[in-house]
Every structure is written in structure tokens, then in C-alpha cells.
Amino acid sequence: MTFVARVAPAAQEQLVPPRAAGERAGVGRWGAGRAALREQPPPSCTIMSGQLERCEREWHELEGEFQELQETHRIYKQKLEELAALQTLCSSSISKQKKHLKDLKLTLQRCKRHTTQEEAQLVQQMAANIKERQDVFFDMEAYLPKKNGLYLNLVLGNVNVTLLSNQAKFAYKDEYEKFKLYLTIILLLGAVACRFVLHYRVTDEVFNFLLVWYYCTLTIRESILISNGSRIKGWWVSHHYVSTFLSGVMLTWPNGPIYQKFRNQFLAFSIFQIKTHQPSLGGREEVLPCLLGTPCPEPGRCAPPAGCVQFLQYYYQRGCLYRLRALGERNHLDLTVEGFQSWMWRGLTFLLPFLFCGHFWQLYNAVTLFELSSHEECREWQVFVLALTFLILFLGNFLTTLKVVHAKLQKNRGKTKQP
Numbered sequence: 001m002t003f004v005a006r007v008a009p010a011a012q013e014q015l016v017p018p019r020a021a022g023e024r025a026g027v028g029r030w031g032a033g034r035a036a037l038r039e040q041p042p043p044s045c046t047i048m049s050g051q052l053e054r055c056e057r058e059w060h061e062l063e064g065e066f067q068e069l070q071e072t073h074r075i076y077k078q079k080l081e082e083l084a085a086l087q088t089l090c091s092s093s094i095s096k097q098k099k100h101l102k103d104l105k106l107t108l109q110r111c112k113r114h115t116t117q118e119e120a121q122l123v124q125q126m127a128a129n130i131k132e133r134q135d136v137f138f139d140m141e142a143y144l145p146k147k148n149g150l151y152l153n154l155v156l157g158n159v160n161v162t163l164l165s166n167q168a169k170f171a172y173k174d175e176y177e178k179f180k181l182y183l184t185i186i187l188l189l190g191a192v193a194c195r196f197v198l199h200y201r202v203t204d205e206v207f208n209f210l211l212v213w214y215y216c217t218l219t220i221r222e223s224i225l226i227s228n229g230s231r232i233k234g235w236w237v238s239h240h241y242v243s244t245f246l247s248g249v250m251l252t253w254p255n256g257p258i259y260q261k262f263r264n265q266f267l268a269f270s271i272f273q274i275k276t277h278q279p280s281l282g283g284r285e286e287v288l289p290c291l292l293g294t295p296c297p298e299p300g301r302c303a304p305p306a307g308c309v310q311f312l313q314y315y316y317q318r319g320c321l322y323r324l325r326a327l328g329e330r331n332h333l334d335l336t337v338e339g340f341q342s343w344m345w346r347g348l349t350f351l352l353p354f355l356f357c358g359h360f361w362q363l364y365n366a367v368t369l370f371e372l373s374s375h376e377e378c379r380e381w382q383v384f385v386l387a388l389t390f391l392i393l394f395l396g397n398f399l400t401t402l403k404v405v406h407a408k409l410q411k412n413r414g415k416t417k418q419p
Contacts, residue, residue, distance in 0.1 A: 091144050094137050101130050142169075142229025152223045161224045169228050176221045183214050188271065195267040201255040204263065207270075211247035215240050235400045242396070246389045253382040258372050262383075265368060269361055352405070359398045366390035 105127065112123050145160045152161065163169045190207045219240045222232060250266070253259055369387035372378055 087144050090140065091146075094140060094144075098134070098137060101133060105130055139229065146227065148227065149223060151219065152227070155220055161227050163228050172228070173225060173230070176225060179217070179221070183210075183217075187211065187214065191267050191270040195264065195271065205251060208247055208251040211270075212244060212251055215244035215247055219244060235396045239393070239396060242389060242393055246386065246393070249382050249385050249389065253380060253386070256377075256380070258375060258378050258380060258383060262368065262372060265365065269365060272361065273358055352401070355401060356398070359394055359401070362390050362394040362397065366394060 108123050108126055108130075112120060115123060143162070143164060145162045148156065148158060148161065152159075163172060187207070187210060190203075190210060194203050194207050219237075222230070222237060222240065226232065226237075366387050369383055369390065373384040373387060
């Protein structure tokens with residue numbers, strides 16, 4: 001029979017060896033450390049708490065800025081309402097003034113028939129003042145919203161396209177000129193490629209489509225500039241509409257023997273007519289000596305004469321407009337045009353032979369197409385329509401240029417007769 005001896009706890013502690021007692025004490029200290037760690041927050045919680053405090057501070061800062069923004073926006077809306085009221089008041093006052101001036105002008109015309117010499121001078125002075133007042137109204141209306149014309153209504157709808165600041169107007173005008181620069185360079189390269197490299201109908205259609213899109217975009221941008229005070233008018237506005245129609249008819253002309261007979265002539269005309277815009281030299285006319293055969297003052301900056309009339313037009317018109325605007329003789333929204341205007345008389349008359357050459361090439365295209373329309377193989381309606389369109393372009397360009405030249409010569413003769 002086995003007997004188990006019972007030993008008291010105190011005796012058990014005495015029986016434990018020294019090494020075992022040390023290990024038990026170490027275990028006790030480690031347990032105490034774990035308890036202390038459990039009581040302290042981990043480092044990650046401390047970092048998150050700091051980030052949350054920063055987020056709270058940023059939110060309070062944003063809240064303060066938002067309150068200021070709301071107040072600023074409220075003032076902005078109030079000023080917009082005041083601006084709209086002022087615009088309406090100015091527009092109605094200008095309409096009233098123009099109506100009264102029109103009636104006054106008619107009355108002066110009736111009175112002019114039965115006046116003495118002194119009264120006639122007074123009537124003439126009042127008529128001049130009325131004309132000057134109408135020009136002032138035109139400048140005022142450039143900063144007021146107005147109804148769009150028929151074309152802009154069809155394309156954009158009844159959208160206000162008026163730019164309120166001179167800086168915005170000039171920036172849009174400069175963007176218009178850059179658009180002409182980039183697109184016409186692309187069109188020139190396309191015409192050269194189609195004429196000498198790519199003899200395919202598909203590439204011709206791409207070129208004609210680019211022409212249609214280019215002239216359509218020009219008409220839209222010019223209409224917006226006119227709404228903002230640009231004085232381009234008359235034939236030079238209609239010219240782009242006619243060119244859009246002509247390019248559209250060329251796009252629909254199917255391939256065939258008649259098309260192939262006119263293709264190279266049209267592409268050569270396009271190379272001659274399309275303008276490769278170049279930036280002006282700050283309004284200075286450094287390129288003129290090169291064209292006259294005299295030594296070039298700055299060979300590194302002068303461009304050689306291109307075989308393209310509209311390159312010359314754009315290059316010199318831009319410099320001339322810069323000079324005239326600096327002298328206060330031209331509006332800051334005046335544009336370069338594909339023709340000749342009265343302000344080009346000083347310094348740009350050497351362009352007239354190139355212009356007349358382009359006009360008569362249009363007449364040559366019209367005559368060629370009229371002959372092709374009577375050809376026995378001709379079945380396309382586009383041939384006769386294109387002939388009429390080229391004839392219209394020739395008459396419009398040629399007669400408008402002659403009118404400008406004749407008016408300028410008459411004005412110069414009147415000045416020479418005066419003592």
C-alpha cells in the first residue's frame with residue numbers, strides 16, 4: 001500500500017530549488033509588464049488621434065472660408081442683377097435715341113431743300129453730328145447683349161455671345177487669327193499633297209471636307225466678332241458663305257472624266273489662293289524691301305515671297321493693322337480679309353497685281369467649267385453650279401476691289417484740288 005506524504009505550503013517553497021524560484025519570479029514580472037502595456041494606448045492610436053485633430057482644424061478653416069465665399073457669391077449675384085438692369089436701361093435708351101435721331105435726320109433732309117446758305121451749313125453740321133453719334137452708339141452696343149442674327153440663331157440658338165471686356169474681345173480676335181493660321185497651313189499642305197502625291201478621290205474628299213469645315217467655322221467666328229463690334233462687313237463677309245457653298249459642291253462632285261479634267265486646275269488654284277499665314281513683325285514692314293529687290297535689313301527675320309497671294313495679304317495686313325491701331329485710326333477688332341480695303345491704301349497697294357491675278361484665275365475657272373458643262377460626257381449638275389459660283393466670286397472680289405480703288409483715287413484727287 002502506497003502512502004503519499006502531505007507537505008505544508010511553506011515547506012513546499014523551501015523544497016523549491018533556487019533556479020526554479022528565479023524563473024517563477026521572472027514570470028511574475030513579465031505578467032506585470034503585459035498588464036501595464038494593456039493599460040497604455042498603442043502608438044497607432046496616438047497617430048490617428050493627431051491626424052483627426054488636424055482634420056478638425058482644417059475643417060474649421062474651410063468652414064470659415066466657405067462662409068466668406070458664400071458672402072462673396074451673394075454680392076456677385078447682386079452685382080449681376082444690377083448689371084442686367086443697367087444693360088437693359090442702356091439698350092432701351094440707345095434704341096430711343098436712335099429712333100429720335102432717325103426722325104431728326106429725315107426732318108433735316110426735308111428742311112435742307114428750302115434753306116439759306118447759313119442754314120444749309122447748320123443742317124450739314126447737324127447731319128455730321130448725327131453720323132458721329134451713330135458711331136458712338138455702335139461702340140456702346142458692342143458691350144451690350146443683343147439678339148443674334150439669323151445665321152447665329154440657326155447655328156447656336158439664342159445664346160448671348162457678347163464679350164464684356166476689351167481683353168476678352170481682343171483675345172477672341174487673336175484666337176480667330178491663330179485658327180486661320182493653323183488651318184490654312186494644313187490646307188496648303190493638303191492641296192500640295194493631293195496635287196503632286198496623292199492622286200485618289202478619297203484624299204480629294206478629305207481636302208474638300210476640310211475646306212467646308214474651315215469656311216463654316218470662319219463664318220461662325222466672324223459673326224461672333226461682328227456681334228462684339230468688329231466692323232468687317234459687306235462682300236468680305238458674304239465671300240466666306242459663297243466659299244462654303246463652293247467647297248460643299250466640290251465635295252459632292254462624283255469622280256469621273258469631267259472631274260479629272262478640272263481636278264488639277266482646282267488644286268493649283270487652291271495652292272495659289274490658300275494663305276499660309278505667318279506672324280507679323282510687330283507691325284513693322286521689314287519684308288517690303290525684299291519684295292522690291294533691295295537689300296534686306298534683317299535677313300534672319302524676313303520671309304521670302306511665297307507663290308501665294310493670300311500669304312502676302314495676311315502678312316502685310318496684320319502689320320498694317322498693328323500700326324493703324326497704335327495710331328488710333330483702326331478698331332482693335334478689325335480683321336485681315338481676303339481682299340483689299342480702304343485702310344490698306346497706304347503701304348499695301350503693291351498687293352493689287354497679286355489680287356487681280358487671283359480674281360482672274362477665278363474667272364478662268366468659271367469659263368473652264370462652263371465649257372465642261374457643255375461637254376457631251378458631262379452628266380453632273382455640280383459642273384454648271386460650280387461655274388456660276390466661281391463667276392459670282394470673281395464679280396464680287398473684282399468689283400469690290402475696283403470700288404475701293406476708285407473711291408480712294410477720287411478722295412486723293414479731292415485733296416490735291418484743295419488749296
